[in-house]
Amino acid sequence: MKIKIILFAVLLFAVNAAGAQEICACSEALERLTVKIESEYPGFEQKTKDKILYNSFKQQLREQAASTDKTKCFEVLKKYTSFFRDGHIWINPATAVDQKGVVSTKLVDIDLKKFKNQLKASPDPLEGIWKNKFEWTGGTGYEIGITKNKDGGQLGFVMSSTSGFWKPGETKFRLFPDGKFEFYSFDKTLKTGTYELYGNSILYFREARAVFIKESPQSNLTQQQVRQKVGEFYGFGIKKLSNQTTLLSLPSFDYPFVDIIKDLVTYNRPLLEGQKNLIIDIRGNSGGTDNAYQILLPYIMSNSIRSMGVEYLASPTLVKGLETYLKTASDDKEKEEEVEMVKRWIGLFEKNMGKFVNVGDSTVSIQKVLSAGKGPDHVVILTDKRVGSSAESFVLKAKQSKKVKIAGTVSSGGLDYASARMFDFGCPEYLLQLPTYRSLRLPDYPIDNIGIQPDLYLDKSVKDWVQFCVEYLEQ
The missing domain is CATH 2.40.128 (Lipocalin)
Structure with missing residues (x-):
């Protein structure tokens, strides 16, 4: 988990520094994008087993790109990234491009x-x-x-x-x-x-x-007041539904909301500890960081959590990002241990460039969860097709608890290749996001494009999912 936090910070720097480059012609943009994905996307080999199909598709796009101007090029690039059917691959325009490739908004004349x-x-x-x-x-x-x-x-x-x-x-x-x-x-x-x-x-x-x-x-x-109100604006909240049941709404696990979730739990412990039932609504939660839900585990887990490890694809982007991090952290005495660990990672990646590297000591980890002592006897987690990434990781861990049920529909299926970060592929008018590792669950237990099945499937005839769960828990 620690490497994810470090990479998050340093890889953003690498992308944001790319603003001074020239805008790419469409053929050039497609070529640079394919090179980047073919060399640094951890799922490339698995997703392109049919090489004839992939190469034919790529050639068709090359022909299309040759006759496409800059204003329409995004559609070509999006078609390419969509081939991999991976929610962690994401490309968007960084700016609007006019017929001449020049961009601007109205300037304000102010002292x-x-x-x-x-x-x-x-x-x-x-x-x-x-x-x-x-x-x-x-x-x-x-x-x-x-x-x-x-x-x-x-x-x-x-x-x-x-x-x-x-x-x-x-x-x-x-x-x-x-x-x-x-x-x-x-x-x-x-x-x-x-x-x-x-x-x-x-x-x-x-x-x-x-x-x-x-x-x-x-x-x-x-x-704290700022975090509370921002959380309300974005749909975070906790409320007592009845004398037995509390509802906790967590629409995102993204990095900016980690402290909002911590506050929500910390300042509302009576609603978690004094109720028999807890409904956790994560519908629409596309993920973020595993750090976001750690504070909840003592309330919902009945036992330790067993998780498979991950392998990072050693790439120039990873090494460059870690080297950038070292420049900012080397003089910080509190980070001496972390700096030495990062140096070890850099050495591993440089020796295994283009290969998968497990920076951990094992393929399986056991997370011991210390019970909160007081907490709900029964927990229902609401999921839908939009639940992905670290939100799916939360579901996968919670399913191991004897007191948790998953209700709703199958999740989005985007957890095999994760820890997504921004990558620079040489065309700064586009933003590219790629995952950096693959799960060691593969190939035995794939989740991508399959999703995680709920214990209780809620079909279209169930109009109010929360009320359904209240009745299910309190009957």
């Missing part, structure tokens, strides 16, 4: 020094400096200035960004007096909807699924 000096005296709660601290993995980080616009509303402009495609001064969004907004997504496509301002400190764009936290002037909310 930053004057803007910052005026903030303390401004009575407008929206004016200030904001950051999207709870951005989803793979997204772009922004520092945004909000100032008054000529039309009576407010305008949000980029002060800094982790993406090379968003320049200081570009317009990120507009806020109108009637509560509506115009919002440019990471690829600069326009979204509209309604926004909500909470406590003069949290700005939520409902339809854009984006949250910005006020940095200056400083918020009056505590960090």
Whole structure:
């Protein structure tokens, strides 16, 4: 688990540094993408056993790419990545591209020094400096200035960004007096909807699924209050359904929400410890990190957890990322042990480039779970077709507990090749995500494109899944 956390941080750096490169012609983009996937995707050999089919498909795309301009190229690249039927392979435009391959949004002419000096005296709660601290993995980080616009509303402009495609001064969004907004997504496509301002400190764009936290002037909310409200905006919550049953809703295990989940459990222990039944609703949870659900295990597990290990595909991206991490961590005395471990990993990867490497000591791990002492006697976990990655890992572990039942439909089936990270394939106008390891369950117990079956299948005639589970548990 530790290597996943380190790789998450360092591989993002490698991608974000790619912003100064030239935009690729479509044939070049396809060629670079195929080279990257064929050499660094852990599931490539398994997914292309029929070489005649794969090579024929690739040749057809090459012919299509040769006559496709830059504005339509994404459709060709998406068709290629879709061939592998792996939810951890993900490609998207990093920016909108016009007929000439040039991109921009309207620039704001503003004196930053004057803007910052005026903030303390401004009575407008929206004016200030904001950051999207709870951005989803793979997204772009922004520092945004909000100032008054000529039309009576407010305008949000980029002060800094982790993406090379968003320049200081570009317009990120507009806020109108009637509560509506115009919002440019990471690829600069326009979204509209309604926004909500909470406590003069949290700005939520409902339809854009984006949250910005006020940095200056400083918020009056505590960090815990901020996390609680952001969690509510995104659908996290816990509530008592009856005298016997509690409902816990966890729509994501992504990295920005780890502390939100910890708070949810920590500050609501009576609802977990004092109830006979617990329903955990993870429908729509596409995963994130295994760290997110660790705090729940003492309440739902009746025994230790047995898990198969993983093998990382040794690649230049992994080595480069780890070397970048060493440059930032080498002077930190608290990370001396971690630094030595990373050096060992680099040595293993360099000696086995292009091969699979198990950095652990065994193919199987046993996780001992210390019981919380008090907790529910019966647990139901709600799943659907959108549950994937680390959320499926949670289901796989929870199924080993004697007091857990899985209810709903089969999960998405995306766990054989995981720990997905952003990769640079030489065309910065696109964002590419690839998994970095394969599970040692393979080939005996595949989950990709199969999913995890529920213990209780809920068909279409069941309209209210939560109520069904309440009745099931309390009968």
